[in-house]
Amino acid sequence: MMPNNKSISEAMLDCYQVSKNFGGLQALSDVNLRVKEGTVHSLIGPNGAGKSTLLNVITGMIVPTHGSVVFDGKPLGNVSPHEINQLGMAKVFQTPAIFPEMSLLQNVCIPALAARDGAFKLNMFDRGEGDPIESFAEETLAEVGLQEVMHSEARFLSRGDKRRLELAICIAHRPKLLLLDEPTAGMARHETESTIELLRKISKSGMTMVIVEHDMNVVFALSDIISVLAQGSIIAEGNPDDVKGNPKVIEAYLGEEQE
Numbered sequence: 126m127m128p129n130n131k132s133i134s135e136a137m138l139d140c141y142q143v144s145k146n147f148g149g150l151q152a153l154s155d156v157n158l159r160v161k162e163g164t165v166h167s168l169i170g171p172n173g174a175g176k177s178t179l180l181n182v183i184t185g186m187i188v189p190t191h192g193s194v195v196f197d198g199k200p201l202g203n204v205s206p207h208e209i210n211q212l213g214m215a216k217v218f219q220t221p222a223i224f225p226e227m228s229l230l231q232n233v234c235i236p237a238l239a240a241r242d243g244a245f246k247l248n249m250f251d252r253g254e255g256d257p258i259e260s261f262a263e264e265t266l267a268e269v270g271l272q273e274v275m276h277s278e279a280r281f282l283s284r285g286d287k288r289r290l291e292l293a294i295c296i297a298h299r300p301k302l303l304l305l306d307e308p309t310a311g312m313a314r315h316e317t318e319s320t321i322e323l324l325r326k327i328s329k330s331g332m333t334m335v336i337v338e339h340d341m342n343v344v345f346a347l348s349d350i351i352s353v354l355a356q357g358s359i360i361a362e363g364n365p366d367d368v369k370g371n372p373k374v375i376e377a378y379l380g381e382e383q384e
């Protein structure tokens with residue numbers, strides 16, 4: 126049998142020579158990034174290195190000046206962010222994008238319904254009793270540890286739990302690739318620890334992840350592969366041990382934290 130494109134490359138995501146200029150500023154220059162299926166791939170680097178810009182290019186929010194992105198075997202040139210999401214890519218935003226006046230269950234049902242029925246047919250309040258989407262949403266909330274409060278309004282959640290809810294919303298339609306930009310920023314230590322556990326569990330379910338993160342405890346605890354960006358270029362890549370010992374990385378980034 127002929128292998129399909131994906132099994133040839135084994136890549137969930139490929140960025141080829143991606144560059145992005147903002148006026149005179151080169152935020153990304155010739156970035157090549159390959160994310161293998163089923164891995165947790167972290168992107169680290171100093172402030173302003175271009176990490177968020179790269180995530181935005183991947184999700185289609187920013188059009189690169191040069192280069193291309195291939196997701197799950199499909200080139201994404203001219204594909205809209207919405208279509209990219211429908212293809213199975215989701216991004217967790219730093220500020221939770223939730224509906225504060227709705228229950229947790231409704232918050233999770235909305236994207237699950239949109240994925241099943243299409244956004245235009247979406248009608249939250251006029252569904253038959255016992256719609257399987259609801260038990261599916263319950264399971265997703267259980268996965269992130271919020272099942273017990275699923276009928277509360279989202280606005281009553283703590284900041285950490287709002288982030289969990291957003292994660293539930295993002296994984297409700299089982300994306301193939303989940304992108305996270307600083308998932309533990311602003312969290313207390315115990316919240317960071319439980320986020321690590323949760324992300325590890327989601328990763329074990331087979332979801333491929335790209336994580337941008339400054340907290341090295343999180344990066345080293347979760348990553349299979351780490352790519353280091355500095356001034357818009359990838360300066361190193363490897364497993365956590367390779368990256369920890371790389372003098373270029375220590376100079377560009379880790380050194381900052383150790384001094």
Ligand SMILES: Nc1ncnc2c1ncn2[C@@H]1O[C@H](COP(=O)(O)OP(=O)(O)OP(=O)(O)O)[C@@H](O)[C@H]1O
Nearest residue numbers: 147150151152170171172173174175176177178179
């Ligand atoms: N929309 C924009 N317009 C102009 N410049 C931008 C824009 N977005 C980002 N930049 C610039 O591009 C560079 C890369 O920014 P980016 O946000 O990607 O960095 P980052 O690695 O995510 O940094 P941080 O760790 O602080 O989040 C920075 O110099 C930033 O000021």
Ligand SMILES: [Mg+2]
Nearest residue numbers: 176177178306
């Ligand atoms: Mg950023």
